[in-house]
Amino acid sequence: MNILVTGGAGFIGSHLVRRLVTRGGHSVVNVDALKYSGNLLNVKDLEHDSRYRFVHGDICDRQLIESLIRDHKIEGIINCAAETHVDRSILDPGVFASTDVVGTGILLEEARRAGVKRFLQVSTDEVYGSVEEGSSTEEDRLAPRSPYSASKAGGELLVLSYWTTYRFPVMVTRGSNTYGPNQYPEKFIPLFVTNAIEDQPLPLYGDGRQRRDWLAVQDHCAAIEHVLMYGEAGSVYNVGGGNERENLVVAEELLACLSKPKSLIRFVQDRPGHDRRYSVDCGKINRLGWKPEISFERGLRSTVEWYQQHQPWWQPIKSGAFKQYYEEQYRRRLKEGRTCAS
Ligand code: TYD
Numbered sequence: 058m059n060i061l062v063t064g065g066a067g068f069i070g071s072h073l074v075r076r077l078v079t080r081g082g083h084s085v086v087n088v089d090a091l092k093y094s095g096n097l098l099n100v101k102d103l104e105h106d107s108r109y110r111f112v113h114g115d116i117c118d119r120q121l122i123e124s125l126i127r128d129h130k131i132e133g134i135i136n137c138a139a140e141t142h143v144d145r146s147i148l149d150p151g152v153f154a155s156t157d158v159v160g161t162g163i164l165l166e167e168a169r170r171a172g173v174k175r176f177l178q179v180s181t182d183e184v185y186g187s188v189e190e191g192s193s194t195e196e197d198r199l200a201p202r203s204p205y206s207a208s209k210a211g212g213e214l215l216v217l218s219y220w221t222t223y224r225f226p227v228m229v230t231r232g233s234n235t236y237g238p239n240q241y242p243e244k245f246i247p248l249f250v251t252n253a254i255e256d257q258p259l260p261l262y263g264d265g266r267q268r269r270d271w272l273a274v275q276d277h278c279a280a281i282e283h284v285l286m287y288g289e290a291g292s293v294y295n296v297g298g299g300n301e302r303e304n305l306v307v308a309e310e311l312l313a314c315l316s317k318p319k320s321l322i323r324f325v326q327d328r329p330g331h332d333r334r335y336s337v338d339c340g341k342i343n344r345l346g347w348k349p350e351i352s353f354e355r356g357l358r359s360t361v362e363w364y365q366q367h368q369p370w371w372q373p374i375k376s377g378a379f380k381q382y383y384e385e386q387y388r389r390r391l392k393e394g395r396t397c398a399s
Contacts (some may be wrong), residue, residue, distance in 0.1 A: 058081075058083050058084075058132050058133050059083070059084045059086075059129055059130050059131050059132050059133070060077055060083050060084070060085050060086070060124060060131070060132070060133045060134070060135065060172075060285075061085075061086045061088065061126065061129070061131045061133070061134045061135070062077070062085055062086070062087050062088075062134075062135045062137060062354060063088050063089070063116050063134070063135070063136050063137055063138035064089055064095070064116075064137035064138030064139060064195050065085070065087030065088070065089050065100065065134070065137065066087065066089035066091060066095040066096055066097055066099055066100055066111075067089065067095050067096075067099070067137060067138075067141075067282075068094070068099070068235070068239055068240045068241060068274065069137055069179065069232075069235055069274060069277060069278065070087070070089070070137035070138070070239075071096075071099035071100050071163065071239055072237065072239070072274045072275065072277075072278045073135065073137060073278040073281055073282070074087050074103065074109070075100070075102070075103060076278045076282060077282060078103060078106055078108050078109050078284070079103075079106075079202035082108070083108065083284060083334075084108045084109075084110075084129075085109050085110070086110065086111075086112060086125055086131065087100065087109070087110070087111045087112065088111065088112045088113075088114050088116070088121070088122075088125060088138075089111070089112075089114075089138070090113070090114065090115040090116070090138070090393050091113055093241075093379075094141075094241040094243075096239075096241075096374075097111070097238045098246065098370060100244060109224075110129070110242075112125060114162070115156065115248045116138045116156070116160040116161070116163060116164045117156070117163055118137070119161045119163050119167060119274055122163060122164055122167045122290055123170075123171070123374045124169045126167060126168065126171040127171060127174060128169070129181060129299060131168075131171070131172065131173055131380055132173065132174045132175070133174060133175040133176070133177070133285055134155060134164065134168050134173055134175070134176045134177070135177045135285060136161060136164055136176070136177065136178050136179060136216075137179045138156065138160060138164075138262050138263065139156060139157050139179075139206070140152055140153045140156045140157055141205065141211075142204065142205065142233075142243050142244065143203045143205045143206070143328065144243070144328060144357075144386055145205075145243070145382070146203055146204035146205035146208070146328075147204065147328070147329060148194060148382075148385065148386070149201065150204035150208075153204050153205055153208040154204075154208050154211070157205075157208035157209055157211065157212045158208055158210075158211040158212050158215065161178065161212035161213075162212075162215050162217060164197075164372075165215065165216055165225075165227075165281045166268060168225070169219060169223060169225045170286060173264055175226055175228070175290075176216070176219075176225065176226065176227045176228070177227070177228045177229070177230065177285045177288070178212065178213050178216040178227065178228070178229045178230070178283065179230055179232065179281060180192045180210075180212070180213040180229050180230060180231045180232070181206065181209050181231055181232060181233075182203070182231050182232065182233045182234075182270070182295065182297065182335045182336075182337045183200060183201060183203070183206035183209065183332065183335060183337065184199045184201050184206055184210040184213065184231060185200060185201075185204065185207055185337075186200030186201055186206070187197075187230075187332035187333045187334060187335070188334050188335055188336050189333060189334060191296075191336070192336040192337055192338040192341075193295065193335075193336065193337050193338060194295070194338045194341075194343055195231070195292075195293040195294065195295055199214075199385050202330050202332060203330055203332075206332075207277075213231075213293075216229060216294065217229060217282075217291070217293070220290060220291035222372070223290070224290075225289035227290065227291065228284050228285070228288040228289070228290065228292055228293075228294070228321050229292075229293040229294070230281055230284050230293075230294050230295075230296050230342075231293060231294070231296065232272060232273045232277050232280070232281075232296040232297075232338065233269070233270040233271070233296065233297040233335060233337055234269040234270060234271050234272060234278045234297055234298075235271075235272050235273075235274050236271055236273065236274065236333070236357070236360055236366075237273055237274030237275065237356065237360050238270070238274070238359075238360060238363040238367070239274075239370070240274070241374065242289075242371050242374060242375055243379070243382065245269075245304065245307070246307070246311065246357075246360065247270075247306055247360075247364065247371070249307075249311055250311055250360070250361055250364045251317070251364055251371050251375060252321070253311065253312055253315050253317045253321055254315065254364065254365060254368075256317070256321070257321070258259075258321055258322075258323040258391055258394070259302060259308055259312075259321050259322050259323060260323050260325045260326050260387050260390055260391055260394065261305060261308055261322055261323065261324055261325065262304070262325060262326070262327045262331060263322075263324070263326075263327035263328075263331060264305075264324070265303065265304045265305030265308065265322075266303050266304070266305060267299055267303065267304050267331060267332070267333050267334065268302065268303055268333070268334040268335070268336075269301070269302065269304065269307075269335055270297045270298055270299070270300060270301045270303075270335060270336055270337065271300040271301075271307070271353050271356070271357075272296065272297060272298030272349065273298070273349065273351035273356040274296060275351060276298060276349040276350055276351050279347065280294070280296040280342060280347045280349075280351075281296075282301055283342075283345065283346065283347040284342070284347075287345055287346065288321060288345065292341075294341055294342040294345065295338060295339050295341065295342060296337070296339065296340075296342055296347075297336070297337040297349075298320065298349050298351075298353065299339070299349055300352070300353035302334060302353065305322075307357075308322050310354075311357060311359060311361055312336065313357055314352060314357060314361040315361060315365075319397055320396055320397065322396065322397055323391055323394035323395065324394055324395050324396075324397075325387070325390035325391060325393070325394035326389075326390045326393065326394075382388070
């Protein structure tokens with residue numbers, strides 16, 4: 058299949074592109090705007106593969122998208138391009154609506170006009186909002202609470218409307234918190250692992266008792282490929298790892314992997330509107346034939362090892378433009394934070 062992956066230089070996108078080319082035998086065009094978290098090092102190993110092609114560009118560029126679909130005879134599109142970080146969406150929400158809603162709309166419309174056969178929107182379990190009890194099924198009401206999750210919900214509603222309105226064959230995956238190698242170190246696990254490696258404090262929001270369901274990136278990408286191939290048009294599929302953990306427990310587990318002391322944990326001012334818990338029911342995608350294979354213990358250990366072995370990947374990121382964001386997000390919090398003992 059000729060597949061266009063957007064955002065393929067990002068975290069999930071780069072793992073997905075590699076999987077589609079090397080395991081699936083597909084021809085893949087990767088279009089990525091290379092904004093702050095897109096990184097060509099993530100796909101460097103594919104550079105000389107004849108089935109792979111990188112194009113620097115934005116999903117908001119209608120002409121570029123139209124010509125890519127035409128010139129490469131694209132049959133399937135997977136939209137991974139997105140602004141993805143909740144904390145940044147609180148600091149600067151505008152760009153989230155542009156990329157996650159408007160950009161998705163442009164990509165979708167060009168795909169429909171060209172008669173693309175399958176369109177998969179990579180979304181998130183955060184569209185359900187905070188789920189204090191039980192697990193969300195695909196039919197549950199969407200109740201996003203951050204500018205990030207609201208933008209992702211807007212994007213996927215637009216995608217689903219193309220099935221209802223035009224019978225354009227779209228699918229949506231709602232993945233849970235994903236972790237693994239190559240994740241930009243603003244997110245919880247890579248931020249805490251890299252800070253711990255450098256003996257820097259780990260800024261845990263609020264009481265640290267919020268719960269997330271952790272999904273290994275390799276499992277997430279297998280699910281996306283599976284839905285692209287076998288998913289029913291017009292359908293939504295939850296994708297969860299089945300590894301629900303409190304943030305504090307994850308922080309302690311990753312410190313143990315690194316043999317670092319718990320005293321590195323700092324309880325800091327909470328994120329505004331912080332969702333307490335996410336949990337998805339994965340019965341539907343299980344029945345389609347996918348289930349996760351990587352236990353959290355194994356996935357976390359190999360992720361920690363990856364960051365230990367790839368300091369040349371993340372150190373330039375953390376000492377570059379990221380520093381300014383980190384200062385804005387954490388300086389005051391860390392000054393006022395407290396350790397476990399205090
Ligand atoms: P994150 O990786 O930002 O994913 P999301 O907010 O999309 O779930 O955060 C995961 C959890 O970790 C979330 O409950 C917020 C918490 N967290 C911290 O406690 N400190 C931090 O510095 C970050 C980035 C996240």
